[in-house]
Amino acid sequence: MFRKIAQSIFTLIIALLFCNFSAVAQDGKALFMSNCASCHNPLKDATGPALQGVSGHAHGMDWIHKWVKNPSAVIATGDPHAKELVDKYKVVMTAFPALSDADIDAIIKYVDEYKAPTEDNGAGPAGAPQAATDSSGWLYTFITLVLVALMIVLWRANYGLRRVANEKEGLPNEKEIPFYRNKVFIAIAVILVFIFSGYWLVNGAIELGRQQNYQPEQPIFYSHKVHAGVNQINCLYCHAGAEKSRHAMVPSPNICMNCHKQINEYTGKEKLVTAEGKEVNGTEEIQKLYKYAGWDPEKKEYIRDANGNIVAHPIAWTKIHNLPDHVYFNHSQHVKVGKVQCQRCHGDIQNMDEVYQFAPLSMGWCVNCHRQTKVQFADNKYYSIFEKYHEEMKAGKRTDVTVQDIGGTECMKCHY
């Protein structure tokens, strides 16, 4: 039992460390995956051109730096190569002013060294060794039950024998009262039933409206594992609202189509399996997306109505994470300001084929986190107004400021 708990905690810590690590390290691969992969493939032309060998381009690395940081500016200079690119691909590349020259170099280095995945390196790490099935619990229960049964049998036997003995010795035997008329028994039973049903009721009431581990079937088998895990696509690419709005935002099909105009088949090595164990054909799921997005995969263009509007339909996903109406939750407060990792509340999302609700999303769970989490007190200038805490920190009386210290557990922070 303890071993199991210890094991899972260990796995969790490793997983968390791994997530943090992969989110922080800015190597070429990570940068490519989070910034470029949605439009570029190292080897094939996609929304943008294939990038392998681009470093050997006649214009040199300087041109590439300028281009990546601000393509429009390069086009404005009348650069012939830029014009050629725009003509060929019909779109202007997004500007990445935040990438440094070193970042761009790292990306180019990764792209140049990239090899098409082969059968061997696609195997990936073997699944975590399955914990030995823990049957000892059942065994103990069984033994306990047997012992209890034995005890009752022995007690009854003893009782019967004593009565026989009494009869022999001519002592009067008390009239036997069946146990269901025994007042002591009834009292104990009532108390036990009261306690257990009360416990069950209270727990049930607390659980009302909560749905931890809720894992509904979705209209499209969309695998976060394939996207965020294997392909390392940045969460914020699709959930763009998470830094701006209270809603993280479920992406509309046209955002999916940014990549899926090119990616029209599932070529991953791992089989996609539903929670029920049914195998899923990834390519067919992509076809479902095309239907919603109004994309004709044969002609490689959008289907348009008479007015030129794309004939797209919204996808009715089943909502997994539900908060009651009287709770105000804001993603940007947590993601942008609090710098909380997505996994902290959504669990090991990059390894979920089908998403389930990881956290209980109960008020106790929220409040516990608000009690323990430290705010970005020194880094965010907003907190400069808390003079008292700054003084205490200077004086060494205080090491950190938690969310609770700045009023994060007050009712009206979430209920209004």
Added chain:
Amino acid sequence: MSQKQYWKGLEELNNTAGQDVATNEFKEDLPFDLSGKLLDAATPRRDFLKYLGFSTAAAMLAASCEMPVRKVIPYAIKPEDIVPGVPNYYASTYADNGEYCAIVIKTRDGRPIKIEGNEKSSVTRGGTSARVQASILSLYDTARLRQPYAEGHEATFEAIDRKVMEGLAGAGQSYLLTGSLMSPTTREVINQFIAKYPGVKHIVYDPVSYSGMLLANEACYGKRALPSYHFDKAQTIFSLGADFLGTWLSPVEFAKQYSLGRKVSAKTPKMSKHYQVESIHTISGANADERAVCKPSETGAVAAALYYAVTTGATPSFASKKLNEVITKAAADLKKGNGLVVSGSNDVNVQTLVNAINDAIGANGTTVNWAVTSNYKQGVDADLVNLMNAMNAGQVGTVLIHGVNPVYEYYQGAKFADALKKVPLTVSFASHMDETAQHCKYVVPDHHYLESWGDAEPKTGYYSLMQPGIAPIFKTRAFQDSLMTWSGAGMSYAQYWNQYWMNKLGGQENLDRALQDGVIEPAGEMTMGGAGFSGNAAVAITALQARKMASAQKELVVYEKVSMGRGAWMSNNPWLQEMPDPITKATWDNYVCVSPKTAYDLGAELTSITEVDNKKHVLKIAANGATVELPIVVVPGMHNEVIAVALGYGRTEKVGRAAANTGKNAYPFLAWNGTTFDNYAAANIEKSGSFYDVAITQTHHSYEGRPIIHEYTLEEFSKNPNHLVEERVKELGHYAALPWLEHGAKEESADIASTDVKVPATDKLEEGFREHGTLYPNFESPGIHWGMSIDLTSCIGCGACVIGCQAENNISVVGKTHVLKAQEMHWMRIDRYFSGMPNDPDTIQTVFQPMLCQHCDNAPCENVCPVAATPHTSEGLNMMTYNRCIGTKYCANNCPYKVRHFNWMDWNGADCFDDNLYEDGRRDDMNDDLTRMVLNPDVTVRSRGVMEKCTFCVQRLQDAKLTAKRENRPLMDGEARTACQQACPTDAIQFGNVNDRNSQIFKLRSAEQLERKFYVLEQIHTLPNINYLSLVRNTDQIAAAAVEVNGEMLPVNDSLQVNHI
């Protein structure tokens, strides 16, 4: 001064038996049978327990089975500029029959949810009115027409277009009848339409007419136009019956200007002086420094008297002493320069005299600006009368009606309807199936203004653009589009609009910027200019003297309510219907306003001349050939010979559920005098003997007569600005320096308690009282401490904040039935107090005090909550946690300010049980899915059984803080604003972080307005976070003392002899 006695109504002044009702929690007897045996009662205890058990079990069964499956549906193709959950703002324009306001529309996920004032406009300067705030609700009005109609049946635009074009080409004169249009492009469209159909005549008609002014200006200045008024530049304002703060011409603009001239402080104890002579009690009269009443038929005589007093120095000789005094004083002040005289009269001669006075005192060019004219009103009454005659004569082939509703708004509406029947082709562009549309062959509904492109030119050269906040919800078509289709323009109005403004502004970039700003205005200050006066005052006076009023018991005044205006869409707006009238505090009805003396003379016994009792005597009024029956509402300050009825009621059922079956139409009382419509008539009245319930709110929240307002005359205030500080020190000074306190307590106590108070002592006063006035430990606010300041001098009582708050915070409309039970939900109310002698209207002074949760740092409500549903935040907010509240209502009972409201019913469908939804008829549209689109998604919709109250708009505070955090910077002053503060047209409300020493609120409290600052019921140590600034009235006359009456009632008769004390 503080010893002045304020009263909310006569019953409070007289302390009559009825008054007890107001102090009770429930107005009616509770349905419990306390006599006899409990088991014989209607609901015996056992039954109660049975039902309780059953309902608990049923609720558990219903609630516990399954969680509903919810869907999350993203856009199919997400528009780039919409981020779900983040509001977008669009500058636009509210233009409704000449009523103008520059606005900003707040949209969430593509639907407009709130309207704010546009601060870029130099006309309205960011102010709004209750009507502008409530216009958002009319967008989601379920009674709006959803498609065009032909002869009462649903039809297509194409079919109607064909018929109309045939008709326009046919025989008979064609007329286009509209309200006042401020839109330059619409005028162009109409011109093109007339060019296509040269026979068409365009008639402009204003239901509440200003043609008297327009015609007088034409005669005096050669322009049929209205000037711009500058109340901010006026030292002396004389208003002859013009309610320029409430309803006259452009109240938002004037309220802003007016308040700018009346920002008073100890350092600059100066303010404009406002004289008001009126027949009824308006909010302008309530704010006036000196007020006198006259009969409406005397208006001309008063104007003439003022004219003579200004020009010749003649003293007026009215029977009323106060009236003579006001005219004499006003004339003297007006002659000092920077005077301004306005009049609400629709009589050409009165307006000519007003022009003459303005000319005589040199107002033209200083406070009356003829260089920039206003385009608010353009209608001339005679045109409509002529149209009516032409229709009756059978000369009319076509009438197209836009923006007006003559069958309802014309004094002979039924006759107009009959005349319409003689016209072969009648088309209405009404948004509702209003009275006129019902009589028109074709109804081609126009868009709501929040769905429309458009523009307005409120003042010549000052433009304001209108852009849609949402695509048209229903199958409606812009009025301009209809005209353009019929004139075969070959393009849409939106295209034409775009072309027009591209040409005018010179390019897309300029147009984009103009759209973003919302207004296009000349740079710098408005140019000022006078005009050569060529009117003839003597002729006007002779004409006025010749006018004789038919002899009758009373004179009846027809007036506009601040909320309801001329009727139109406002009638079917539940927010406006339930908004308490600033003066009468009545909701949902119109009624006859009568003076206390009139009520007494009518033999209306006590219960129905007071406000506590809902039951009102019904009066039969006969005037101008019409007879109606309406309940009376007693309004102190009304002229004793005058009664008044508001417009906008008595609508037909098709206009909407909120409008239907309420009040009576007062338009038939508007009398045609041969040139214009008079807004008064001779009336005979008679008590009908029946009763009618009127829902009045003022007595619902009683203070038990505790002093809560401080009022000074300007003279007193400038002589001793520290009087209020002294009083506070007297009351609380000893807390600042208690004998057992350390650090030289004695010196300090001597310092503070001494009679010649040093002003800085208030710092210590408040600090000391905060710490030592209680046994509880002091509550700390380490980061932000929110605070609000409300200036009673600036507050004009218009109620824009009340509706702004309602829109922002999803406040429920409860309907008349529940207002009668004192269960209205407004988080913010404006208390109105009278002082003076009820039977002498000249002595009445009126005070407004906005009252909302004071967010006490030592809140009495917090301590009594058994479930800690209303604790305090570290930012000084008194929280209300709905999901924790179990509805004991202890908090409301313990609140000294009476600002908590309990959800007695499920008003909005917030409960999960459909059957709980409260329905009573007139308010039910509030539960409709369409109307619920107006709800603010950031604010919880409260369910039945919980308490609620002002939150200081915590969602806005949180949002402002989050924006600052995201941008990695401290919160800026003025970034977080409450809805009431933003809605206020006079900037009476200031809000901010008191801990920030650079904030406006800190400076105001600690220095700028230190002398006027007070807290309501400060002595009970609730430590409110809202402070008020004392009321300063620019009058040398101390407010009349209240009359002591110990008799049974009837102060009216007894004090009749008292007159001036």
